[in-house]
Amino acid sequence: MIHFFRWTQEGQGMVEYALILALVALIVIVALIATGGQLINVYSNITATMCSYHVGC
Numbered sequence: 001m002i003h004f005f006r007w008t009q010e011g012q013g014m015v016e017y018a019l020i021l022a023l024v025a026l027i028v029i030v031a032l033i034a035t036g037g038q039l040i041n042v043y044s045n046i047t048a049t050m051c052s053y054h055v056g057c
Contacts, residue, residue, distance in 0.1 A: 032039075051057035 047056075
């Protein structure tokens with residue numbers, strides 16, 4: 001009985017970590033979708049500036 005209780009607690013801990021990881025992944029995905037256009041513009045500006053100085057082009 002005690003062994004089963006300990007196994008249940010360990011399983012519960014792993015499920016909690018998995019839920020936290022899934023929540024963090026969801027937040028990152030939503031943030032990237034929301035700011036995706038802005039990130040592309042920033043990247044384009046950086047590459048254009050580097051090309052104007054003939055660096056990495």
